[in-house]
């Protein structure tokens with residue numbers, strides 16, 4: 001249950017979805033500047049071990065990488081090869097990359113990349129149709145074995161059908177805007193994406209409504225991540241498509257036996273979380289905490 005690895009922190013805004021970046025918002029609350037980019041003390045985290053000599057991150061765990069930056073940020077070029085080295089060494093762990101910079105990926109891959117590493121799941125973020133049409137053709141050309149799409153924060157109607165028809169996309173995640181931003185998420189946009197995924201048996205996760213949610217023409221304000229994700233779950237939009245499978249291997253290149261793989265556990269609060277569909281198991285995240293419950297108000 002060690003679900004995030006941030007080898008570096010800080011970022012450069014690059015498109016509409018970055019306008020109210022949550023990392024900048026949270027840094028600002030701590031009197032820090034999200035534009036300051038630096039290597040963290042966790043840069044080698046996936047290699048850290050327990051006292052008994054076993055890795056803290058177990059075989060089969062899913063780790064989201066660079067959640068307070070972008071893995072393909074140009075300013076991080078000097079650090080990326082060391083991060084690739086760690087992911088190569090931990091071929092028994094699934095690393096989830098999420099980027100708005102697919103145009104940089106081809107030049108950032110390690111020399112032994114070949115047709116991709118089995119333990120890397122690449123996701124490209126597309127907040128609107130313009131960015132989808134700009135970034136997803138690049139995603140389809142890249143040599144990765146596992147690919148997904150994040151439509152978050154969703155800022156308008158987005159049609160993904162022609163990209164999903166490639167047969168390469170294994171998962172789509174959608175969510176509204178929160179933290180410092182409140183651009184609206186219209187339920188009709190979500191329903192349209194869900195239908196596109198369901199008709200192709202691709203997993204679709206509506207992870208959160210965002211702060212401003214429009215349903216049947218009425219606008220609602222939902223404060224608090226826990227409320228936003230529980231309302232997303234109640235909307236019934238989540239769809240489990242064809243399950244993803246990662247053929248993980250150990251240091252010697254041998255398949256990791258099923259009985260050595262990490263087993264997910266969830267707390268009672270996870271039951272109300274829309275992200276449970278794609279979550280790696282309870283990590284005591286912000287959505288679990290009772291103080292994030294929040295409230296709904298309706299605006300005429």
Ligand code: SF4
Pocket residue numbers: 011012013014015017018021022023024067068069070100
């Ligand atoms: S790419 Fe992500 S982390 Fe970077 S500024 Fe944009 S939203 Fe923030």
Ligand code: SF4
Pocket residue numbers: 266267269270273274275276279280281282283284285286287288
């Ligand atoms: S509340 Fe539970 S299921 Fe949801 S993201 Fe957090 S840990 Fe995962």
